[in-house]
Amino acid sequence: MSKAVWTAAAALAVFTIAVPAIAQSTATATVNVTVNVSARATLDLHGTNSVTFADADPDTTPSIAAPALTIDVKSRTSAASNVTLTVVSNQDLTSGSDVIGIANLTWTSTGTGFAAGTMNKTTAQTVGSWTGSGTRSGTVTLKLANSWAYNAGAYTATLTYTLTAP
Amino acid sequence: MRIRSVIVAAVFIGAAQASPALAQPQSATATMTVSVSTSAKLTISSSTLTFADANPDLVPQIAPAQGALSITAKARATDNAQVVLTVQADDDLRSGLQVIPASAITWTASGTGFASGTLSKTAPVTLGQWIGSGSRTGSQTLAFRNLWTYATGTYTCVLLYTLSGP
Numbered sequence: 001m002s003k004a005v006w007t008a009a010a011a012l013a014v015f016t017i018a019v020p021a022i023a024q025s026t027a028t029a030t031v032n033v034t035v036n037v038s039a040r041a042t043l044d045l046h047g048t049n050s051v052t053f054a055d056a057d058p059d060t061t062p063s064i065a066a067p068a069l070t071i072d073v074k075s076r077t078s079a080a081s082n083v084t085l086t087v088v089s090n091q092d093l094t095s096g097s098d099v100i101g102i103a104n105l106t107w108t109s110t111g112t113g114f115a116a117g118t119m120n121k122t123t124a125q126t127v128g129s130w131t132g133s134g135t136r137s138g139t140v141t142l143k144l145a146n147s148w149a150y151n152a153g154a155y156t157a158t159l160t161y162t163l164t165a166p
Numbered sequence: 167m168r169i170r171s172v173i174v175a176a177v178f179i180g181a182a183q184a185s186p187a188l189a190q191p192q193s194a195t196a197t198m199t200v201s202v203s204t205s206a207k208l209t210i211s212s213s214t215l216t217f218a219d220a221n222p223d224l225v226p227q228i229a230p231a232q233g234a235l236s237i238t239a240k241a242r243a244t245d246n247a248q249v250v251l252t253v254q255a256d257d258d259l260r261s262g263l264q265v266i267p268a269s270a271i272t273w274t275a276s277g278t279g280f281a282s283g284t285l286s287k288t289a290p291v292t293l294g295q296w297i298g299s300g301s302r303t304g305s306q307t308l309a310f311r312n313l314w315t316y317a318t319g320t321y322t323c324v325l326l327y328t329l330s331g332p
Contacts, residue, residue, distance in 0.1 A: 025203075025204035025205055025206050025241075025242075025243070025330070025331050025332060026206055026328060026329065026330050026331070027206040027207050027208035027328075027329040028208065028326060028327060028328050028329070029208050029209070029210045029213075029326075029327045030213065030324055030325065030326055030327070031210060031212065031213055031214065031215055031235070031324070031325040031327070032213060032214045032215070032322065032324055032325075033214075033215045033216075033217075033255075033259070033271070033322060033323050033324065033325060034214070034215070034216045034217070034320060034321070034322050035216075035217040035259055035266065035310055035320070035321040035322070036216070036217065036218055036219045036320055036321075037219055037261070037266075037316045037317070037318050037319055037320075037321065038219040038318055039318045040219075040221060042221075042223065074222075074223070074314045075314070076314055076316060076317070076318055077317070077318060078317055078318050078319075079263070079264055079317040132317060133314060133315050133316055133317050133318075134314055134315050135314045135315075
């Protein structure tokens with residue numbers, strides 16, 4: 001009697017594979033931004049660092065004007081802080097032993113915040129004042145009172161402009 | 167003695183003939199189901215950006231110290247669905263009471279599908295968009311517009327990046 005040996009095939013099977021679903025279809029990320037703004041100031045006297053007054057007849061030219069000086073003032077400061085531009089002379093107008101009082105030098109100005117004034121050799125005089133950060137441009141025209149009383153000579157002085165932006 | 171031998175042989179012969187019969191070929195089917203859900207994953211190379219102070223005349227656009235952001239947007243979406251990456255500021259740049267508009271920050275971008283733009287606090291701005299599933303990598307180079315008019319301070323805001331893959 002032969003004995004048959006049957007091998008059964010695998011039965012019907014169902015396989016299910018589920019890829020783990022990530023819960024969201026929206027992803028987010030944040031980036032923290034920091035911007036540092038520090039105080040700074042720049043002063044630019046355009047074109048020239050020398051001013052020359054030509055000789056003139058005091059009867060016909062009682063006030064000698066120099067070419068206008070263009071000034072750019074740029075500053076960053078805390079809000080509501082005062083920004084000030086001043087000027088002071090190092091001495092009276094001097095030619096050897098001869099002197100013309102520096103108060104004979106005055107100026108007019110244009111531009112928002114710029115002011116007219118009279119030169120001084122001991123106390124800085126305000127040329128312009130503003131509040132807070134920004135850029136300001138204006139012109140300053142220096143004028144020398146002309147007089148027959150002046151001795152002939154080449155008179156000089158040095159003007160120092162100072163921009164303060166705390 | 168002779169009869170016994172014959173019987174033993176017969177038993178062996180019979181055993182050899184009754185080798186196990188091979189089963190008939192069987193077949194079965196297996197049904198596989200794979201579930202793929204929509205998902206999104208967003209990676210940004212830095213969670214902070216810092217813009218240092220600089221002279222506006224020399225550096226009108228300031229780059230962050232961290233350099234360009236490397237961004238990887240991975241999404242599984244339905245066929246032909248639009249995948250969008252946006253960025254929005256939570257507020258203007260603020261330092262106490264002082265404000266610099268969020269629009270002072272702009273960016274350029276590189277990488278397929280990535281786009282340049284200007285930051286907004288009121289609406290998300292598209293940084294990238296694609297069709298369908300995939301992994302996309304690009305870079306975002308942000309810049310801060312540097313002006314003299316800013317008040318001094320340390321300004322901050324938060325950028326929210328959102329990747330949507332429906």
